[in-house]
Amino acid sequence: MGTTINSYLLPCCVLILFSSISQVLSVDSTYNNFLQCLKNQSNSSTNISTILYSKENKSYNSVLQAYIRNLRFTYPTTSKPLLIITPFTPSQVSASVVCARKLGHQVKIRSGGHDYDGLSYISDHPFVILDMQNLRHIEVDPKAATAYIEAGSTLGELYYRIQEKTNTLGFPAGVCPTVGVGGHVSGGGYGNMIRKYGLSVDHIIDATVVDAQGRILNRSTMGDDLFWAIRGGGGASFAVVVSYTVNLVPVPETVTVFNIKRFLTDNATDLVYKWQFLMKDIDHNLFIRLLLQPVSDPQNKGKKTGRVTFIALYLGDSKALFSLLNTKFPELGLKKQDCLEMTWGKSALFWANYDNKTSPEVLLNRTYLANYSKRKSDYVQTPITKKGLNLLWKKLITLSKPGMVFNSYGGRMNEIPATDTPFPHRRGNLFKIQYSTSWKDAGKLDEDKYIGLMRELHTFMTPYVSKNPRGAYFNYRDVDIGVSHNWTYQQGQVYGKQYFKGNFDRLVKVKTLVDPTNFFRNEQSIPTLKSLGVI
Numbered sequence: 001m002g003t004t005i006n007s008y009l010l011p012c013c014v015l016i017l018f019s020s021i022s023q024v025l026s027v028d029s030t031y032n033n034f035l036q037c038l039k040n041q042s043n044s045s046t047n048i049s050t051i052l053y054s055k056e057n058k059s060y061n062s063v064l065q066a067y068i069r070n071l072r073f074t075y076p077t078t079s080k081p082l083l084i085i086t087p088f089t090p091s092q093v094s095a096s097v098v099c100a101r102k103l104g105h106q107v108k109i110r111s112g113g114h115d116y117d118g119l120s121y122i123s124d125h126p127f128v129i130l131d132m133q134n135l136r137h138i139e140v141d142p143k144a145a146t147a148y149i150e151a152g153s154t155l156g157e158l159y160y161r162i163q164e165k166t167n168t169l170g171f172p173a174g175v176c177p178t179v180g181v182g183g184h185v186s187g188g189g190y191g192n193m194i195r196k197y198g199l200s201v202d203h204i205i206d207a208t209v210v211d212a213q214g215r216i217l218n219r220s221t222m223g224d225d226l227f228w229a230i231r232g233g234g235g236a237s238f239a240v241v242v243s244y245t246v247n248l249v250p251v252p253e254t255v256t257v258f259n260i261k262r263f264l265t266d267n268a269t270d271l272v273y274k275w276q277f278l279m280k281d282i283d284h285n286l287f288i289r290l291l292l293q294p295v296s297d298p299q300n301k302g303k304k305t306g307r308v309t310f311i312a313l314y315l316g317d318s319k320a321l322f323s324l325l326n327t328k329f330p331e332l333g334l335k336k337q338d339c340l341e342m343t344w345g346k347s348a349l350f351w352a353n354y355d356n357k358t359s360p361e362v363l364l365n366r367t368y369l370a371n372y373s374k375r376k377s378d379y380v381q382t383p384i385t386k387k388g389l390n391l392l393w394k395k396l397i398t399l400s401k402p403g404m405v406f407n408s409y410g411g412r413m414n415e416i417p418a419t420d421t422p423f424p425h426r427r428g429n430l431f432k433i434q435y436s437t438s439w440k441d442a443g444k445l446d447e448d449k450y451i452g453l454m455r456e457l458h459t460f461m462t463p464y465v466s467k468n469p470r471g472a473y474f475n476y477r478d479v480d481i482g483v484s485h486n487w488t489y490q491q492g493q494v495y496g497k498q499y500f501k502g503n504f505d506r507l508v509k510v511k512t513l514v515d516p517t518n519f520f521r522n523e524q525s526i527p528t529l530k531s532l533g534v535i
């Protein structure tokens with residue numbers, strides 16, 4: 001099943017082949033017009049040409065590829081931007097927005113480039129990329145327990161800058177160090193302190209944005225509605241996020257982690273079953289993520305079996321963790337030597353699969369060895385029965401490719417009202433599922449096959465997950481959502497409701513207010529009332 005994006009690739013490519021001469025001219029004039037406009041908008045002292053790339057620039061390709069984190073979007077046929085703009089300052093962001101608007105270009109905003117379906121750097125219409133990679137300053141103030149974070153920073157850089165100053169503060173956000181702040185935080189931001197502290201968006205105290213008119217605004221000048229929307233509604237529908245200012249959260253000097261594996265023959269099903277009940281209100285300092293995967297059976301050569309991996313973070317020492325789990329979850333069979341004590345900063349390395357000899361500087365490394373990949377998501381509100389889990393293992397083993405990640409909710413997530421921020425999946429959710437498939441071989445055949453297996457698994461899960469609407473996590477971008485619906489109104493309603501539930505209507509109102517001409521848009525952006533056909 002093709003997406004709207006894929007269906008535009010072929011005509012686009014043919015067009016380029018048959019009009020190479022006029023293309024060169026138009027590349028030049030597109031570039032020159034944009035440059036001229038930027039010059040008009042800027043102070044004469046700034047060397048504005050250093051932030052603008054056309055296809056004629058030698059480094060255009062490397063700048064484009066540097067933040068593509070999914071090889072599915074690196075084919076020669078993948079749509080390419082007319083221009084890439086890499087501003088260094090808020091006023092250059094402002095000039096870029098003004099010029100894109102004036103010259104009629106669609107803008108894709110890119111920070112870390114981790115969008116699972118590539119929406120920050122591909123489009124089915126001519127477009128330019130506003131790439132935030134040069135806006136990556138971070139200022140940690142341990143006394144005030146706050147941090148100023150520019151949108152082009154990565155989570156790894158943030159964690160590095162925090163642990164450089166203190167071992168008793170942290171920030172609740174995702175576990176992959178190369179994820180960008182601009183997309184991650186504006187879309188919710190979820191990680192291993194969710195049960196203690198909720199999401200990244202629950203800790204934002206200020207932001208700098210550039211709106212659709214090019215105005216540079218902060219919390220007090222942007223107004224409550226826009227400030228609400230950019231805390232979970234996704235930045236890309238509303239404004240360019242230049243920076244967030246956040247409250248850091250207290251963490252103990254010693255935290256504990258473990259990573260243990262159980263096969264089906266180790267009663268994996270019983271353990272997963274019990275975990276579902278346990279995480280709702282067990283000690284908020286504990287987070288346990290499960291990976292469910294089909295693997296080769298170590299006891300039965302050539303056969304597949306199921307394996308679950310328990311990965312935990314406990315905000316406390318190993319003695320307390322050991323006693324907690326021995327009391328509440330003795331079946332897990334946790335051993336003292338499974339529990340590793342370290343600082344919170346080191347735990348960021350552990351969660352990124354680095355061993356304890358790795359130095360924290362690796363958090364500053366922006367290189368990401370990408371695969372071809374596809375992700376989907378679901379929320380579970382009623383524990384899956386043992387019978388259901390047995391069927392699920394059978395399905396995983398039969399499909400023999402996709403894996404699942406179960407991320408525990410509960411704790412603090414049960415206490416924050418669903419309307420506080422656009423992120424709606426709070427009380428009542430036991431855990432979130434991420435469906436995950438990665439592969440290494442190029443080609444449409446593999447892609448169709450593997451994505452097909454994911455969709456089959458997702459369909460299989462229908463009886464076990466949330467309904468009406470079936471919930472999905474906005475930051476786990478999935479362009480499958482709503483594509484069977486034909487026109488923008490229906491499609492927008494479908495992904496809007498699945499990602500944002502009851503908050504979708506308010507997001508549409510805010511969008512209509514702050515960007516009535518729908519300048520900031522993408523394949524899954526928040527529509528205006530007008531584009532919904534309401535006014």
Ligand SMILES: Cc1cc2nc3c(=O)[nH]c(=O)nc-3n(C[C@H](O)[C@H](O)[C@H](O)COP(=O)(O)OP(=O)(O)OC[C@H]3O[C@@H](n4cnc5c(N)ncnc54)[C@H](O)[C@@H]3O)c2cc1C
Pocket residue numbers: 069108109110111112113114115116118119120132151152173174175176178179180181182183184185186187188189190191234235236237239240241242475476477522
């Ligand atoms: C390997 C990997 C691990 C992940 N782990 C987690 C995790 O642990 N927890 C979690 O919650 N999520 C996780 N995610 C999902 C991640 O949060 C989202 O993909 C997020 O949107 C990525 O942000 P980005 O800036 O890197 O992406 P981009 O692709 O740059 O942007 C994503 C979206 O945000 C928009 N955007 C980006 N920057 C800005 C800006 N400055 N202003 C306005 N809009 C902007 C883009 O236009 C696009 O629509 C993971 C993703 C990957 C690939």
Ligand SMILES: *[C@@H]1O[C@H](CO)[C@@H](O)[C@H](O)[C@H]1NC(C)=O
Pocket residue numbers: 033034036037040
């Ligand atoms: C730049 O400014 C000049 C003089 O104000 C104007 O004539 C020209 O049209 C502007 N060009 C662009 C691309 O904005």
Ligand SMILES: *[C@@H]1O[C@H](CO)[C@@H](O)[C@H](O)[C@H]1NC(C)=O
Pocket residue numbers: 041042043091092095
């Ligand atoms: C021009 O310079 C002034 C003074 O340094 C500054 O306030 C303003 O933001 C700059 N404008 C642009 C567009 O760079």
Ligand SMILES: *[C@@H]1O[C@H](CO)[C@@H](O)[C@H](O)[C@H]1NC(C)=O
Pocket residue numbers: 049050051052053054056057
């Ligand atoms: C792109 O190419 C033009 C023309 O050669 C040049 O002036 C400009 O500096 C280049 N841009 C970058 C960012 O290198």
Ligand SMILES: *[C@@H]1O[C@H](CO)[C@@H](O)[C@H](O)[C@H]1NC(C)=O
Pocket residue numbers: 047049050
């Ligand atoms: C402006 O940038 C270009 C491209 O990087 C460089 O060649 C040129 O020397 C710079 N000019 C000034 C005045 O800094």
Ligand SMILES: *[C@@H]1O[C@H](CO)[C@@H](O)[C@H](O)[C@H]1NC(C)=O
Pocket residue numbers: 206218219220221
């Ligand atoms: C927000 O911007 C306004 C107007 O520029 C300014 O007066 C105010 O000090 C800013 N607020 C903060 C917290 O920086």
Ligand SMILES: *[C@@H]1O[C@H](CO)[C@@H](O)[C@H](O)[C@H]1NC(C)=O
Pocket residue numbers: 265266267333
């Ligand atoms: C699995 O469960 C059974 C019965 O509940 C128990 O006897 C057995 O020891 C368990 N196996 C493991 C590996 O924990």
Ligand SMILES: *[C@@H]1O[C@H](CO)[C@@H](O)[C@H](O)[C@H]1NC(C)=O
Pocket residue numbers: 356357
């Ligand atoms: C590092 O990890 C190894 C293997 O897990 C362990 O034996 C060792 O004690 C750890 N070292 C420190 C300093 O934690």
Ligand SMILES: *[C@@H]1O[C@H](CO)[C@@H](O)[C@H](O)[C@H]1NC(C)=O
Pocket residue numbers: 362365366367368369
């Ligand atoms: C950064 O990470 C990449 C990919 O893991 C690796 O190949 C490279 O050596 C690392 N660079 C540094 C300086 O550590």
Ligand SMILES: *[C@@H]1O[C@H](CO)[C@@H](O)[C@H](O)[C@H]1NC(C)=O
Pocket residue numbers: 369370371438439440
């Ligand atoms: C890429 O996929 C392989 C399996 O095909 C996996 O082992 C590896 O961890 C993946 N890399 C990333 C960055 O996801």
Ligand SMILES: *[C@@H]1O[C@H](CO)[C@@H](O)[C@H](O)[C@H]1NC(C)=O
Pocket residue numbers: 484486
């Ligand atoms: C999609 O819309 C077109 C034009 O409105 C219509 O002809 C077609 O039947 C629709 N397809 C589906 C699957 O609804």
